[in-house]
Amino acid sequence: MKYILLFAAIIIGLWACKKDKAVFEPTPYELEIPNHFPQMIIPADNPMTLEGVELGRKLFYDTRLSLDNSISCASCHDQQYAFTDPKQFSLGVGDSVGTRNSMALVNLGWQQFFFWDGRAKTLEEQILGPVPNPVEMHLNWDKAVIKVGESQFYRNEFFRVFGTREITKEDVAKAIAQFLRTLISGTSKYDVIYKQENGFTLTSKEQAIWNEVTNEEKAGYDLFKSLNGADCFHCHNGALMQVQKYSNNGLDAVATDLGREAVSGSSADRGKFKVPTLRNIALTAPYMHDGRFATLDEVIEHYSSGVHQSPTIDPLIEYAFQGGVQLDAEQKQLLKAFLNTLTDYEFISNPKFSKPQE
Amino acid sequence: MKYKLLILSALPLLLFFSCKKDKPEDPVEEPKEIQMDLVPYFGSQQLYLDSVYTTDENYLIQFQEVRLYMSNFAHEGRILPDVALFNLRQTQHAFLKTQADAGDFTSINAYLGIDSLRNHADPSSFPTTSPLNVMNANDMHWGWNPGYIFMYIDAKIDTIPDATVNLDHFLSFHIGKDQFKQNLFFSNVPWTAVSGTLSKATLKLDLKQFLYAPYILDLKGENISHTGPGQDDLSLRLIRNFANALHF
Numbered sequence: 001m002k003y004i005l006l007f008a009a010i011i012i013g014l015w016a017c018k019k020d021k022a023v024f025e026p027t028p029y030e031l032e033i034p035n036h037f038p039q040m041i042i043p044a045d046n047p048m049t050l051e052g053v054e055l056g057r058k059l060f061y062d063t064r065l066s067l068d069n070s071i072s073c074a075s076c077h078d079q080q081y082a083f084t085d086p087k088q089f090s091l092g093v094g095d096s097v098g099t100r101n102s103m104a105l106v107n108l109g110w111q112q113f114f115f116w117d118g119r120a121k122t123l124e125e126q127i128l129g130p131v132p133n134p135v136e137m138h139l140n141w142d143k144a145v146i147k148v149g150e151s152q153f154y155r156n157e158f159f160r161v162f163g164t165r166e167i168t169k170e171d172v173a174k175a176i177a178q179f180l181r182t183l184i185s186g187t188s189k190y191d192v193i194y195k196q197e198n199g200f201t202l203t204s205k206e207q208a209i210w211n212e213v214t215n216e217e218k219a220g221y222d223l224f225k226s227l228n229g230a231d232c233f234h235c236h237n238g239a240l241m242q243v244q245k246y247s248n249n250g251l252d253a254v255a256t257d258l259g260r261e262a263v264s265g266s267s268a269d270r271g272k273f274k275v276p277t278l279r280n281i282a283l284t285a286p287y288m289h290d291g292r293f294a295t296l297d298e299v300i301e302h303y304s305s306g307v308h309q310s311p312t313i314d315p316l317i318e319y320a321f322q323g324g325v326q327l328d329a330e331q332k333q334l335l336k337a338f339l340n341t342l343t344d345y346e347f348i349s350n351p352k353f354s355k356p357q358e
Numbered sequence: 359m360k361y362k363l364l365i366l367s368a369l370p371l372l373l374f375f376s377c378k379k380d381k382p383e384d385p386v387e388e389p390k391e392i393q394m395d396l397v398p399y400f401g402s403q404q405l406y407l408d409s410v411y412t413t414d415e416n417y418l419i420q421f422q423e424v425r426l427y428m429s430n431f432a433h434e435g436r437i438l439p440d441v442a443l444f445n446l447r448q449t450q451h452a453f454l455k456t457q458a459d460a461g462d463f464t465s466i467n468a469y470l471g472i473d474s475l476r477n478h479a480d481p482s483s484f485p486t487t488s489p490l491n492v493m494n495a496n497d498m499h500w501g502w503n504p505g506y507i508f509m510y511i512d513a514k515i516d517t518i519p520d521a522t523v524n525l526d527h528f529l530s531f532h533i534g535k536d537q538f539k540q541n542l543f544f545s546n547v548p549w550t551a552v553s554g555t556l557s558k559a560t561l562k563l564d565l566k567q568f569l570y571a572p573y574i575l576d577l578k579g580e581n582i583s584h585t586g587p588g589q590d591d592l593s594l595r596l597i598r599n600f601a602n603a604l605h606f
Contacts, residue, residue: 036482037482038481038482038491038493039482039486041486041493110493197502197503198480198502198503199502225501227587228587233501234497235497237497237500237501238481238492238501239492243497244493244497245496245497268408268422311526315528315530315582318530318584
């Protein structure tokens with residue numbers, strides 16, 4: 001009798017708190033954030049779950065989100081190139097081309113705005129862009145959502161993640177955003193250099209990598225940071241290797257692409273673009289918003305002697321008056337050696353980020 | 359039977375507790391808060407970014423960024439843990455809002471800059487709400503060794519006094535590093551009570567005074583310092599002038 005009453009008490013206790021009898025039970029996802037990175041702020045309305053990340057990964061690699069089932073996000077954001085595209089201008093549906101170079105998808109959880117011109121403020125908002133874009137996937141969202149909903153697999157997965165049978169574009173974006181937030185790159189040689197420089201205790205694996213850092217790479221890093229050297233660190237800096245701002249780095253005397261101005265409407269923003277991360281930079285050619293430079297040598301030459309002055313050039317391109325920082329041949333090699341340390345081989349071969357099995 | 363009764367009487371209690379998230383609290387006195395705003399001026403007029411002002415030399419000057427850090431707000435042994443970041447473009451006049459009793463801070467000592475301990479700590483380790491967290495500091499942080507930028511001014515000027523406006527000359531003053539941290543002292547802070555718990559005061563930054571006192575800056579020739587090697591003299595004059603331009 002005693003036991004029956006106890007049992008009843010527990011059942012009633014549980015039942016009294018239950019709001020609905022939903023059976024979806026998403027498992028919280030623990031992000032693996034490198035110990036030299038800041039905390040990632042996750043939007044309250046899109047908490048990370050194992051199921052959500054897995055669903056996002058499926059969608060990221062699914063060509064169903066394009067008009068003729070030919071293109072997925074991964075077509076222009078390929079893991080082996082740090083989730084960017086080696087083409088200057090990516091091919092969208094029907095081989096349409098845009099005017100901007102694809103961007104690397106790295107450490108997106110710390111970005112404060114998205115696209116070269118910052119026209120999206122959140123990752124969720126950003127993801128709503130490429131699907132209907134005529135030079136990308138060219139599929140209007142109503143149709144995209146219907147196509148996704150035709151699959152029993154997706155209907156079940158969306159229920160497991162969001163607890164609703166109705167698939168919406170917002171939920172598609174949320175799931176993909178969850179996956180994108182897991183694309184964290186923090187295990188390059190540069191990370192070990194950064195940790196060593198700043199007094200972190202290195203793991204034995206990191207110590208072994210540190211032992212392999214060459215004098216050229218160290219000298220290149222010094223140049224990178226030096227005001228009288230390459231002077232790069234004002235904009236590409238810290239654990240994330242970028243600061244969050246728009247800047248005109250002197251590509252053109254007269255801007256051909258207005259950049260941020262097209263969004264803000266202010267002529268003070270002419271030719272300004274999002275400062276990109278330099279992580280995995282050796283893998284993400286071609287370079288700049290329009291992919292105008294094919295190699296890192298060309299980029300270095302730009303900052304060294306090819307800078308064009310204009311009314312909106314960033315004052316932190318300090319040697320613009322003389323066309324750039326004027327590096328000699330040896331310095332250019334050192335700088336390039338350093339830029340190569342930013343490649344994160346674990347990141348580009350991480351099986352959690354690759355195309356999922358069918 | 360005894361047990362049954364016990365369990366039965368425990369049942370409503372169980373029900374009660376199983377749903378409860380937190381206990382009701384005794385009404386406590388709401389903590390006192392202070393709010394310090396910072397408003398920039400150019401002489402007697404309020405200063406706005408991207409507007410053009412005229413210096414005594416008849417140069418035209420247009421400010422593009424005005425930012426600064428202050429830390430270690432203290433009075434008679436009380437030190438606030440807060441760091442205040444002013445960033446005119448991003449957060450307008452907001453500067454410091456924290457729990458403290460204005461009565462305890464009738465005068466204030468503070469640093470223009472960051473105390474050396476925090477200046478060289480891991481910028482990723484501060485809480486996400488802290489102005490020192492690297493995501494908030496952003497380009498106000500150079501690196502662990504040099505630390506944070508204490509004062510950050512970008513402007514454009516026209517040094518040719520004629521009828522045309524041609525702002526083709528850059529000013530860029532980014533001063534940091536421990537040796538340039540300045541001690542500030544403000545006596546008789548004019549707090550006004552805006553509610554039972556909140557007191558407010560407005561700090562002013564006169565960017566015209568900044569150009570002339572105590573050192574007269576030669577904007578034509580001394581237009582850049584990023585606290586680099588060989589710029590110590592200019593850096594010191596800049597940050598002293600900046601500290602001197604702050605008052606209630």
